[in-house]
Amino acid sequence: MRKLKNSLITSLTxxxxxxxxxxxxxxxxxxFKSEQDASAIPPTLIFEPNFSGFQRLMDRGMADYLxxxxxxxxxxxxxVLLLAIPAAYALSIRPIKKIQDVLFFFISTRxxxxxASLLPLYMIFKSLGVLDNINALSLVYAAMNLxxxxxMMRSFFNEVPMEIVEAAQIDGANFRTELIRIVLPIxxxxxxxxxxxxxxxxWNEYFLATLLTTSDAKTAPPFLASFVDxxxxxxxxxxxxxxxxxxxxxxxxxxxxxxxVRGLAMGAVK
Amino acid sequence: xxxxxxxxxxxxMLGISALALSGCAASTGAGGDVTLTLATVNNGNMxxxxxxxxxxxxANPGIKVNFQVMEEGDLRSAVTADVANAAGQxxxxxxxxxxVPQWGANGWLTDLTEGLNDGSYDVEDILPPVRSALSVDGKxxxxxxxxxxxxxxxxKEILDAAGQKLxxxxxxxxxxxxxxxxxxxxxxxxxxxxxxxxxxxxxxLTTVVQTFGGSWYDMNWDxxxxxxxxxxxxxxxxxxxxxxxxxxxxxxxxNECLNALKEGKVAMWYDASVAASFLEADDSPVKGKLAYSHxxxxxxxxxxxxxxxxxxxxxxxxxxDAAIKFVKWATSKEYHNLVGTKLGWSKVPPGARISTxxxxxxxxxxxxxxxxxxxxxNAVNPVQPGVNPQPWVGIQxxxxxxxxxxxxxxAQLVADAIAGRTTVKEALDxxxxxAQVAGDAQK
Numbered sequence: 001m002r003k004l005k006n007s008l009i010t011s012l013t014x015x016x017x018x019x020x021x022x023x024x025x026x027x028x029x030x031x032f033k034s035e036q037d038a039s040a041i042p043p044t045l046i047f048e049p050n051f052s053g054f055q056r057l058m059d060r061g062m063a064d065y066l067x068x069x070x071x072x073x074x075x076x077x078x079x080v081l082l083l084a085i086p087a088a089y090a091l092s093i094r095p096i097k098k099i100q101d102v103l104f105f106f107i108s109t110r111x112x113x114x115x116a117s118l119l120p121l122y123m124i125f126k127s128l129g130v131l132d133n134i135n136a137l138s139l140v141y142a143a144m145n146l147x148x149x150x151x152m153m154r155s156f157f158n159e160v161p162m163e164i165v166e167a168a169q170i171d172g173a174n175f176r177t178e179l180i181r182i183v184l185p186i187x188x189x190x191x192x193x194x195x196x197x198x199x200x201x202x203w204n205e206y207f208l209a210t211l212l213t214t215s216d217a218k219t220a221p222p223f224l225a226s227f228v229d230x231x232x233x234x235x236x237x238x239x240x241x242x243x244x245x246x247x248x249x250x251x252x253x254x255x256x257x258x259x260x261v262r263g264l265a266m267g268a269v270k
Numbered sequence: 271x272x273x274x275x276x277x278x279x280x281x282x283m284l285g286i287s288a289l290a291l292s293g294c295a296a297s298t299g300a301g302g303d304v305t306l307t308l309a310t311v312n313n314g315n316m317x318x319x320x321x322x323x324x325x326x327x328x329a330n331p332g333i334k335v336n337f338q339v340m341e342e343g344d345l346r347s348a349v350t351a352d353v354a355n356a357a358g359q360x361x362x363x364x365x366x367x368x369x370v371p372q373w374g375a376n377g378w379l380t381d382l383t384e385g386l387n388d389g390s391y392d393v394e395d396i397l398p399p400v401r402s403a404l405s406v407d408g409k410x411x412x413x414x415x416x417x418x419x420x421x422x423x424x425x426k427e428i429l430d431a432a433g434q435k436l437x438x439x440x441x442x443x444x445x446x447x448x449x450x451x452x453x454x455x456x457x458x459x460x461x462x463x464x465x466x467x468x469x470x471x472x473x474x475l476t477t478v479v480q481t482f483g484g485s486w487y488d489m490n491w492d493x494x495x496x497x498x499x500x501x502x503x504x505x506x507x508x509x510x511x512x513x514x515x516x517x518x519x520x521x522x523x524x525n526e527c528l529n530a531l532k533e534g535k536v537a538m539w540y541d542a543s544v545a546a547s548f549l550e551a552d553d554s555p556v557k558g559k560l561a562y563s564h565x566x567x568x569x570x571x572x573x574x575x576x577x578x579x580x581x582x583x584x585x586x587x588x589x590x591d592a593a594i595k596f597v598k599w600a601t602s603k604e605y606h607n608l609v610g611t612k613l614g615w616s617k618v619p620p621g622a623r624i625s626t627x628x629x630x631x632x633x634x635x636x637x638x639x640x641x642x643x644x645x646x647x648n649a650v651n652p653v654q655p656g657v658n659p660q661p662w663v664g665i666q667x668x669x670x671x672x673x674x675x676x677x678x679x680x681a682q683l684v685a686d687a688i689a690g691r692t693t694v695k696e697a698l699d700x701x702x703x704x705a706q707v708a709g710d711a712q713k
Contacts, residue, residue, distance in 0.1 A: 036553075039525075039529060041529065041533070060339070118351075119351075122351055122355060122357075123355065126355060126357050131357055131359055132359060210340075210344045210347065210348055211347060211348055211351050214307060214309075214338060214348075214352075214359040214360065215307055215336055215338050218338070222340065222341075222344060225340070225341035225344055226312050226339040226340050226341055226344070227312060227341075228312065228341040228342070229311075229312045229313055229525075230311075230313070230342055230469075230523075230524060230525070231313050231314070231524060231525075231542070231544060231545075231548075232313065232314060232525070232548070233525065234312070
């Protein structure tokens with residue numbers, strides 16, 4: 001009976017994995033089809049590989065858009081980590097007064113839908129002359145991701161045994177030593193998890209990138225959407241573009257896999 | 271309370287950040303060179319224009335053109351934000367016939383009337399109905415890059431096999447009878463858009479409503495969505511889909527119907543005239559097997575829609591002269607000849623200039639669909655497309671800012687009715703309330 005139950009759970013797990021993985025697999029397959037094959041009904045699994053979609057990406061200069069995405073994602077993630085680590089530390093290891101209010105304030109900044117803040121943001125960007133500026137876009141992404149990063153980092157810092165911190169203090173460690181040499185190495189997997197999540201959020205951001213950038217700072221997501229054609233076939237080239245755009249995130253996730261699992265597990269314990 | 275030193279430090283940091291960001295902002299060309307930024311959609315004609323921009327740049331040293339291709343919805347949002355806020359990010363924008371009169375009236379676009387008025391450009395050659403849809407109070411705010419109407423396309427082989435015939439100006443009743451007669455288990459009689467959206471379902475459906483005698487609004491901006499004529503038209507459309515249409519119609523818009531007709535899964539299709547150029551392309555399996563008729567009618571003489579993608583120059587661009595120069599080049603007779611000789615005559619942008627239809631090579635390349643496209647585009651009347659007069663210029667849309675939202679909401683309700691989740695009457699009663707709110711705002 002137990003064996004049957006285990007088999008059922010395993011089968012169910014595989015089914016869920018397949019359901020989640022299938023769209024990615026289909027995107028990968030379509031990327032190598034001609035437009036006719038990619039939109040054929042019923043769908044075709046046997047086809048002659050076709051690289052015209054990738055050729056079109058190169059012709060349209062996808063590398064520039066990917067570089068902008070990379071710049072905004074890395075820059076915003078660095079800013080987030082730089083600000084979220086001390087903030088979360090202050091809220092966890094050395095808690096301030098009215099900590100719950102502060103935490104609520106942080107997360108409440110995420111309550112406003114992006115569409116509601118767009119127009120003021122657009123006007124500010126225009127007044128500062130920073131429309132179509134990748135650094136300005138990175139700042140916005142950092143501001144968007146900061147509350148989540150602070151919450152996550154705080155839960156990781158809460159995992160650190162206070163005894164270790166106190167021992168370091170008795171040994172004469174100052175604040176900087178205590179944070180950098182004692183606490184941060186313990187929460188490193190958590191930092192990796194936060195960094196990856198912030199990176200993914202920034203990499204995939206579509207709405208603001210579409211409206212706050214024009215050409216020099218345009219990122220990959222609006223570029224992908226530009227292949228959608230109301231009067232023609234586009235599934236093949238869109239799949240090719242999506243595949244190329246998804247690769248950096250997949251690689252980053254794969255590299256940080258071990259840290260990520262440990263980091264997410266840390267948060268989960270709390 | 272913050273100390274004075276902290277406030278100064280914070281202020282200085284903010285200032286430095288702003289300066290740093292400004293310093294990184296995109297710069298305009300140096301040494302008198304101009305880089306024009308053109309926002310456009312991803313369709314074949316626009317892609318062709320990008321591939322030929324080198325010819326313009328070679329003939330106009332010092333002017334470069336940077337194409338920014340966007341998805342249609344993104345283009346609308348990005349360009350609206352830009353022109354409405356006078357941000358000046360784009361020098362040339364691609365906008366639809368729906369936006370031009372509204373934006374022109376708002377003062378967001380450059381009046382091109384004078385700029386286009388030189389003999390060599392021949393502004394009179396632009397198709398009159400299209401030109402009238404792009405003008406407000408005699409001022410022309412945009413130039414059509416390509417235009418289209420709607421026609422009925424049908425597979426002659428399927429109709430012949432069933433012993434059916436269609437006239438060049440059929441009625442909807444005729445079309446419905448033929449659709450039912452040719453329908454089999456494998457082939458639907460007709461493909462019609464059912465996907466919710468003002469530009470999807472309601473593009474063809476509005477023309478059906480108009481020829482049945484209905485309209486979105488009367489002259490007092492009172493909504494007419496649940497009027498007997500509107501209800502009759504939508505009921506006819508739904509019944510036709512139920513009895514002879516493609517399966518799951520709410521999943522179908524232009525691309526889906528195009529594929530269905532190409533693959534021989536439907537016998538007829540009522541949609542944009544530009545589809546004919548895809549159906550008659552060399553790689554099309556139905557090339558030479560199709561025939562084309564005017565949009566079916568009931569109470570009006572014509573019922574085709576009128577749409578154009580147009581090039582306009584935002585009022586706040588810093589490079590107005592260079593932008594107008596490019597717009598004129600891209601919509602000139604010379605450009606049409608350039609496309610024909612460099613890329614092939616079937617790729618010449620249709621529906622913009624009358625003279626295009628007199629070019630022998632183009633006539634040959636578009637023999638199957640060129641004449642009917644010109645005929646229909648010249649015959650439609652954007653000022654009064656239906657039986658009754660209307661307080662706006664436009665056929666398959668209402669030229670008010672609220673229409674996108676109204677059209678999308680009512681389209682969702684009608685799609686629910688088409689899918690059998692509600693009745694046509696219930697859907698249109700709800701739609702009437704939505705449309706009336708927008709109508710009241712115009713009074």
